Structure formats: structure tokens, C-alpha cells
Amino acid sequence: MKYQVVIGLEVHVQLLTNTKIFCGCSTRFGSEPNSQTCPVCLGLPGALPVLNKKVVEFAIRAGLATNCSITPRSTFARKNYFYPDLPKGYQISQFDLPICVGGRLDIEVDGETKPIGITRIHMEEDAGKLVHLDTMEAGEKSYVDLNRACTPLLEVVSEPDMRSADEAVAYLKKLHQIVTYLGICDGNMEEGSFRCDANVSLMPVGSDTFGTRAELKNINSFRFVKQAIEYEIERQADILDEGGKVVQETRLFDPASGATRSMRGKEEAHDYRYFPDPDLVPIVVDAEWIEAVRKALPELPDAKRTRYQDELGLPEYDAEVLAASRDIADYFDACVALYPQAKPVSNWVMGELLRALKEDNREIADCPVTPGLLTEMLKLVENGTISGKIAKTVFDEMYKTGKDPAKIVEEKGLVQVSDSGAIEKIIDEILAADPDKVADYRGGKEKLFGFFVGQIMKASKGKANPALVNEILLAKLKG
Amino acid sequence: MKITRKEVEHVARLARLELTEEEKELFTGQLDGILAYVDKLNELNTDGIVPTSHAVPMENAFRDDLVLPSIGIENALANAPDRSENFFRVPKVIE
Numbered sequence A: 001m002k003y004q005v006v007i008g009l010e011v012h013v014q015l016l017t018n019t020k021i022f023c024g025c026s027t028r029f030g031s032e033p034n035s036q037t038c039p040v041c042l043g044l045p046g047a048l049p050v051l052n053k054k055v056v057e058f059a060i061r062a063g064l065a066t067n068c069s070i071t072p073r074s075t076f077a078r079k080n081y082f083y084p085d086l087p088k089g090y091q092i093s094q095f096d097l098p099i100c101v102g103g104r105l106d107i108e109v110d111g112e113t114k115p116i117g118i119t120r121i122h123m124e125e126d127a128g129k130l131v132h133l134d135t136m137e138a139g140e141k142s143y144v145d146l147n148r149a150c151t152p153l154l155e156v157v158s159e160p161d162m163r164s165a166d167e168a169v170a171y172l173k174k175l176h177q178i179v180t181y182l183g184i185c186d187g188n189m190e191e192g193s194f195r196c197d198a199n200v201s202l203m204p205v206g207s208d209t210f211g212t213r214a215e216l217k218n219i220n221s222f223r224f225v226k227q228a229i230e231y232e233i234e235r236q237a238d239i240l241d242e243g244g245k246v247v248q249e250t251r252l253f254d255p256a257s258g259a260t261r262s263m264r265g266k267e268e269a270h271d272y273r274y275f276p277d278p279d280l281v282p283i284v285v286d287a288e289w290i291e292a293v294r295k296a297l298p299e300l301p302d303a304k305r306t307r308y309q310d311e312l313g314l315p316e317y318d319a320e321v322l323a324a325s326r327d328i329a330d331y332f333d334a335c336v337a338l339y340p341q342a343k344p345v346s347n348w349v350m351g352e353l354l355r356a357l358k359e360d361n362r363e364i365a366d367c368p369v370t371p372g373l374l375t376e377m378l379k380l381v382e383n384g385t386i387s388g389k390i391a392k393t394v395f396d397e398m399y400k401t402g403k404d405p406a407k408i409v410e411e412k413g414l415v416q417v418s419d420s421g422a423i424e425k426i427i428d429e430i431l432a433a434d435p436d437k438v439a440d441y442r443g444g445k446e447k448l449f450g451f452f453v454g455q456i457m458k459a460s461k462g463k464a465n466p467a468l469v470n471e472i473l474l475a476k477l478k479g
Numbered sequence B: 001m002k003i004t005r006k007e008v009e010h011v012a013r014l015a016r017l018e019l020t021e022e023e024k025e026l027f028t029g030q031l032d033g034i035l036a037y038v039d040k041l042n043e044l045n046t047d048g049i050v051p052t053s054h055a056v057p058m059e060n061a062f063r064d065d066l067v068l069p070s071i072g073i074e075n076a077l078a079n080a081p082d083r084s085e086n087f088f089r090v091p092k093v094i095e
């Protein structure tokens, strides 16, 4: 039988706050185990959690950027379960009154735009980390680090609106782009700052009754999301084809084998007995607060793409690449502010700059060629001081040294030769050296023009003004 | 009878409590009595009254996002039943 897959995603977004959600402990990654803990995040009796205001602000940002309504009065609830990484025996989360509800993200797959519903976004605390060290009594014990306990998270729950692994990946990428643009998450999937669970079920094509779903966990890269969902589609289709029933369960994705496997024994834990947390008072968000957050929102990727095309006249492809990450877009915007010629800037950013950064495995924020230097160089090209070809040499030198382009040009003697007398002299020498080819050209082999240009540029070490070279050469060859 | 023995067993399991047969019997009756008592509230007409989640009429108790000193690894682990290096040590958890 042919099946339609139905996918809903739950994404945990770790927030870029300095401190934890309910205490003043630092959220820094990679510190000594249990060094960033206090009575609140250790779950000691009598400790009182107090909400970090920044978390609420970040949640409102996320809600506004994903077209959610902000709940005027929302509350925290306790989600009760036992696990060694959860010291209180409950996780403080939100249940019936999450901070944001009813949003939407538009994704693009195969040139089609499709809205994906967002059911809710709620705030919660992360659990600690269980560590299994090979060196330590392997197999006997687990080790608990509570530095991560109480780190603020947003859980973004989508509607089951996605109908292929590609749609799920597109949604995830879009959400990732938005939270990183908003500056509320570093987006680092390897370190677990952006984690995804996928609910996957199948139904016969043409049906509108959802089948039983499996919840896939541990899919911490875009590639794994695609792999895990595709594996799961096949697994469930095989079961259904053989007349079996899909079991509702949690399954763990194993990146090594590309398969998902059942996490047995966690089923009973699903009785969470939520109730309002008496330690935390309700959060009231008024229109004024929402407006203040809305005003401070950065330009989001969709708006940026549209502006790059409509106002700056860039091709769709350029707009897509430049708006893909906030850092690149910020760099590009800074350049255009200094040198308002979008296309040359775009060519250099997408070309030499991103290539150099990629080879170097460096972030654009650490690029030695600042927007100031890049645009200075573009001005030198525009006013004829250097040719576009020489600009590449200047760029490489700027990238290596961070030096001013005018200085590089001066030090290396790279000024473009626009003196027609000097160029004429070079051309005469080249033509005199190869009278046969000159004769061939004049006999109709016009392709040789490029050969001469190449020789001339070589003789001038790339410094001859190409426009002048063309002009003079053409005149000379015509005789 | 509102509370059954099965529910007592279920709740005990969720709370990781091991109960004897006598205790199960005892608690089934006691919990049932408590529920019946609280059930009195259902006699009141509460139409149009917003559910209360907190007894204190207070909202928006926030702190600023400023790092405060943590208590230190030794203090954090002082009450741990078992430790290894700077970790809490617990029975093996299988995922």
C-alpha cells in the first residue's frame, strides 16, 4: 500500500542568557562538572526559584517572529517524573497556559510555499547531564553533572503539518534561522543548543485519519532528521504492509547505523501529573511589553530576502545566500551602508570572502577583512586605481594581514597602468614577438584576440587597464 | 468508593514507594476519605470563577539576568550519597 507520512516536530531551543532560568548560576558551556550549581538548581528543599526576566523577553521574541499570540497571563507547572538528571523529581515547565500559542512558519519546498502551524511555545528548565565515562567503572554506574540543570529552554511544538522528511528539514532550518537571527540561541546543534524530536506516523494515501506515531529522539543535525524520518517511514510501512500495528513509543536514532530503536521501559513515565507550581507566580504580559519587544526585533530572514531583491535589485540566489545567516547579512548590510552598490558587494561577499572563510574554517565575525576594508578596496576598483583582477591579489593580502587596501596597493606597486603610452609599448613588443599569429589574426582567426590579451596582461603583471588594452590592441591589429 | 486499590498501586509506583498489602488497604480507605471530604467543594456553584493557581494575588516576580556566585563543587556534592571526582554517582542508567 502507499502511505502518506505525517510529521510534527518538537524543538528545544536553549536560550542565550547569562544565567539559568530560576537562579543566578552561569549557563557557560564546558565548565568543571557541578561548578555552576546552587540550592535552586540542585533542587535542595526550601530553595525558591525566581524567574529570569530575559527568558520571558526571549520567549516573546520567538513568539512574535513565528506569528504566535502572546498569552496575557501564563503560568508554570510541575512535570513530575524520576530520573537521575532531574534533582527535584519534577521539571518546571508550562502546561495549560504556555507563553505563546497559535503561530505559523512558512517553508519553501520545491519552489512551493507551505504554512506549518506552531501549536505552542513554552518556557522550561533543562535537566542535568548524565555522563558515562569509559574510564570510570564502565557499566556499573552513571555520573551526574548538574551544570546544565535549570538552563532556560523554549520548546517549540509544531502542528503535525509536515508531509515529507524534506518539509521537516525545511521547517527546522527556518526555525533555526529565526532563533539565531533573534539572538536568543546560538543554534549549536552539536552542543545541544537546538534539539529536535520528531513525531512520525503513516496513514494510507487519501486517508485523513492519522496513524499511531513514534517519537524519534536524539536527532541532532539536519542530516540526521532526514535520515531518521526516512528510516522510520520505511520501518512503519513494513509493519503496516505485513498487517501489523505500529506501537506508540519513543525511539532513539542511532547516527552510526542510521536506524531508530525502541527505548523500552519509558512508557509508564508518561503519567506526569502536571500541576501549577506554587513557587512561581503567574507571568502577565501586557500590550506595552509586547510592543517594546516587537519594536526591538531585528529584520528577519524573509524580510531581508525580499528587501535584497526588491530594493537592492539582487538576484534571488544572492538574496538567499546573503540572508541565510544573520552574521553574513549583517556583514553585507554594513558593506552596503559604506558602499551602496549591492551587486559588486554581493559578488565579493559570496565569492572570495565566503570561500576564504570556508577554507580557513573561520566565522565571518572574525574575518580580518572588515566591511570597511572590503568597501575601500571596491572603491579602488571603481575609480580605476586597480583592476578587478588585481583586486583579488589585494583581497588575499588584506585577508592575510588585515592591512588597508590602499597601503597594500602602494607597497606592492599594484596600481593599474592606465597610461596609454606605456600600454602601447607593451602591446607593440608582444605583437612584434609573434608576427605569425598577427598574420593569422588578420587572416580571420579572431579567436587569437584573447591570446594577445593574455600575453599583454602577463607582461604587465596584471596591472594594465583591461579596457585600455582591448581598445589599443584592437586598433593595432586592425592595422 | 472513588479510589481503588489499583490506583493506589499506580500512584505508589509513580512515587517509587513500596507498600505492604496492609498499607495498600489502609491508604485506599484513607485516600478515599480525603477525596470525599474535598468533594464537598463541588457543592458550591463556581460558574464564572477563574481557577486559582496561586493563593497569593501576585504576578511577575522576576530577577535580572545577572550571574551570581555558585556555591562551589564541594558544597554542591556535600550531601551526595555517593560521588566520584566532581560528579554525583548514581546506579547505572540505561538509555
Ligand SMILES: [Zn+2]
Pocket (backbone or CB within 6 Å): A020, A023, A024, A025, A036, A037, A038, A039, A040, A041, A042, A150
Ligand atoms: Zn543555580
